[in-house]
Amino acid sequence: MATTSFTIPTNEQQQRQKQEQLTITCPLDSNLSRDKLLSFPAFNIWLTTLHHSLSRQQQPAHEFHKSPYSLRKIDIQAVDYFGKEQRLGFIKLKAEVSNDEGESLPGSVFLRGGSVGMLLILQPDDVPSGSDKDKRAIMTIQPRIPAGSLEFPEIPAGMLDDSGTFAGGAAKEIYEETGLSIPQNELVDMTSLALASTRQGISHDADINSADNHSNHNSTSSENAEESLQNGVYPSPGGSDEFIPLFLCQKRIPRQEIQAMQGRLTGNRHEREKITLKIVPLENLWKEGLRDGKTLAAWALYKGLKQEGRI
Structure with a gap:
């Protein structure tokens, strides 16, 4: 060649x-x-x-x-x-x-660069606020030829446009794949939130170690610098650069609107997207999307952050 x-x-x-x-x-x-x-x-x-x-x-x-x-x-x-x-x-x-x-x-x-993934949690507005009852997650069913599938289940996701922000890209993908218009300020960047918590823990441990070990008193900030990886989940770091920030949106809407979304055909048809929506109980999300890495990562981040009271 x-x-x-x-x-x-x-x-x-x-x-x-x-x-x-x-x-x-x-x-x-x-x-x-x-x-x-x-x-x-x-x-x-x-x-x-x-x-x-x-x-x-x-x-x-x-x-x-x-x-x-x-x-x-x-x-x-x-x-x-x-x-x-x-x-x-x-x-x-x-x-x-x-x-x-x-x-x-x-x-x-x-x-291939960065993508965005979104965990969209819907709850009927007739349920008392603060309750976890009847929470549903939105999944998309669509062809994923690289996986050899014509009906691959996953959370809404998409590639980031060159000129877009991650939150803006997430809001755009939510609208294209679900029809829901979500302001950027209603999106929670779960990956960054979890990383901030982890870094605070590392910083606290480093302070303790520094106080206990006087032999480290000559360490410089550059010597303690971390790798500058992106604030996202790397689904296949052995072969791809792709990183995916995972966002959360929790929305209360009328029960009939949630029911009407089941089976809806969506997607950007100009970009050959053929998407069917599937609404699943939130507690079943990990089973419904067990083949999709970003779905499992979003589930884990949501559960971990919720357990720590950060969302």
Whole structure:
């Protein structure tokens, strides 16, 4: 297969030290240019995140400090474009990440960027406020060809538009897939809420350890820096960059409106979406959506946050 290549800047620290450029190769017929690649949000997020993680190897306590890994080159194997405007959609690439001893890390990546998932909980407004009685969750049934299915059950979800916010993307997907118009301020970002709770716990533990262990008094903030992963669930980190922030919306509406949603045909027909709504008892959501990772993750976050009194 005929290929072409171009270079892009490496991370800032490497530029200052070595003035290196990262070589990108791609199929000649992919119509992928340097500018087009650098304007693709999914590529930029992935590359920035990886560079940050690689830079953490400078910390003496890092497992790979003595023989650090570097990103040597990127081979783009395939490119998919969306719509009449030929918007860059998916990239399949192989990243060569190795150290000076010739050891390499698995680097096959399906690059698609962020998505959003929504746990929509409906409750009849004739039930007393504060009660959990008769709560229902909205699921979508639709073809998912990658899974080999024509009727895959999952919570509402969708890819994030390039120019959108995650909350805005969630509100848009809710409307397209369910017909419900939900203001962004009624959405709770469960992933960020859970991460904030976890980080507070880590910070508290670190304060205790610092007080108890005087040998750590020279630690710097950079040495304690975490990886800069996205605030989302990674459903398949062994092969894809996709991350999914999971939102919660709880809404009280008339009982007959909930019943009328059962079996409703929805979706953006211009984007070939063929969606049927399924309304299930909230306590059965984990069983109804057990094959869908984001459904189970949303269920777990909801239960965990509710148990801690955070929602």
